Amino acid sequence: MISYKELGLVNTKEMFAKAIEGGYAIPAFNFNNMEQLQAIISAAAETKSPVILQVSKGARQYANQTLLRYMAEGAVEYAKELGWENPQIVLHLDHGDSFETCKSCIDMGFSSVMIDGSHLEYDENVALTKKVVEYAHQFDVTVEGELGVLAGVEDEVSSDHHTYTKPEEVVDFVTKTGCDSLAISIGTSHGAYKFTPEQCTTDPETGLLVPPMLAFDVLEGVEKELPGFPIVLHGSSSVPQDEVATINQYGGALKAAIGIPEPWLRKAAESAVCKINIDSDSRLAMTAAIREVFATKPAEFDPRKYLGPARDNMKKLYIHKIVNVLGSNGKAE
Numbered sequence: 001m002i003s004y005k006e007l008g009l010v011n012t013k014e015m016f017a018k019a020i021e022g023g024y025a026i027p028a029f030n031f032n033n034m035e036q037l038q039a040i041i042s043a044a045a046e047t048k049s050p051v052i053l054q055v056s057k058g059a060r061q062y063a064n065q066t067l068l069r070y071m072a073e074g075a076v077e078y079a080k081e082l083g084w085e086n087p088q089i090v091l092h093l094d095h096g097d098s099f100e101t102c103k104s105c106i107d108m109g110f111s112s113v114m115i116d117g118s119h120l121e122y123d124e125n126v127a128l129t130k131k132v133v134e135y136a137h138q139f140d141v142t143v144e145g146e147l148g149v150l151a152g153v154e155d156e157v158s159s160d161h162h163t164y165t166k167p168e169e170v171v172d173f174v175t176k177t178g179c180d181s182l183a184i185s186i187g188t189s190h191g192a193y194k195f196t197p198e199q200c201t202t203d204p205e206t207g208l209l210v211p212p213m214l215a216f217d218v219l220e221g222v223e224k225e226l227p228g229f230p231i232v233l234h235g236s237s238s239v240p241q242d243e244v245a246t247i248n249q250y251g252g253a254l255k256a257a258i259g260i261p262e263p264w265l266r267k268a269a270e271s272a273v274c275k276i277n278i279d280s281d282s283r284l285a286m287t288a289a290i291r292e293v294f295a296t297k298p299a300e301f302d303p304r305k306y307l308g309p310a311r312d313n314m315k316k317l318y319i320h321k322i323v324n325v326l327g328s329n330g331k332a333e
């Protein structure tokens with residue numbers, strides 16, 4: 001058993017309380033490899049933003065959970081080396097699917113876990129989440145629960161339609177489980193293909209496709225029931241159209257992909273939403289940069305020559321999200 005405190009990590013408690021108070025949100029970026037982690041940490045250190053490093057079940061399978069844990073420990077030291085005196089870094093399990101998975105992460109140094117029982121019957125979700133909370137809280141590890149189902153595909157998590165969170169259930173759920181934050185479903189969705197062009201309308205001024213509006217009334221209903229309680233939004237990538245265009249220009253074959261407009265996320269960040277999950281956007285930024293090198297310098301075969309530009313492009317994206325969308329810059333001096 002290793003405590004996250006020994007690794008220099010923090011849980012989400014204090015940073016969420018400050019984020020709600022201050023009207024901003026903490027970025028939760030998924031990572032699977034070194035370049036992504038370097039980009040996240042250098043972006044957070046440069047902007048002095050608290051940051052949540054997320055590891056999904058797929059990432060644990062891909063990169064090995066032991067290695068990921070040591071990478072997070074290294075990330076804290078790296079942040080200090082970059083001149084960030086008090087790095088506020090959380091290592092979080094994204095979409096924990098069982099008590100055993102959550103326990104194994106807590107035992108090896110994660111400071112926060114999500115238990116996703118959103119696909120279960122309500123009472124089973126309550127029981128599972130409560131069990132994880134009881135274990136986690138012994139070690140001061142924070143727990144994110146979920147009510148409502150998001151559409152889309154993320155690793156093994158997939159659903160073909162939304163089920164919005166019912167505001168009338170949230171008080172009961174939070175009281176019974178004791179969870180520290182709650183992921184809700186208000187129309188965001190997992191993956192790069194959140195909406196088809198047919199589901200969108202065209203903005204007459206810009207000509208851009210606009211997806212169906214998020215259910216801000218559901219968010220407001222939840223906030224009313226649970227004043228000051230930390231709310232989480234999954235599936236909140238915006239699918240930058242310039243990255244999609246670069247990928248397709250250099251041999252990619254992405255279909256029309258539409259994400260959540262950033263002003264909507266900005267609006268959510270100003271509310272009780274204090275954690276916004278972004279994964280697909282960084283995948284797109286990485287792929288775009290690599291494709292460009294492969295297409296324009298076909299003789300190149302040093303991985304640093306294409307992973308380096310990929311890292312730079314992801315860092316640019318993370319800084320943009322922190323400063324222009326979440327507003328978390330300067331909140332962890």
Ligand SMILES: [Zn+2]
Pocket residue numbers: 095154190234235277
């Ligand atoms: Zn998710």
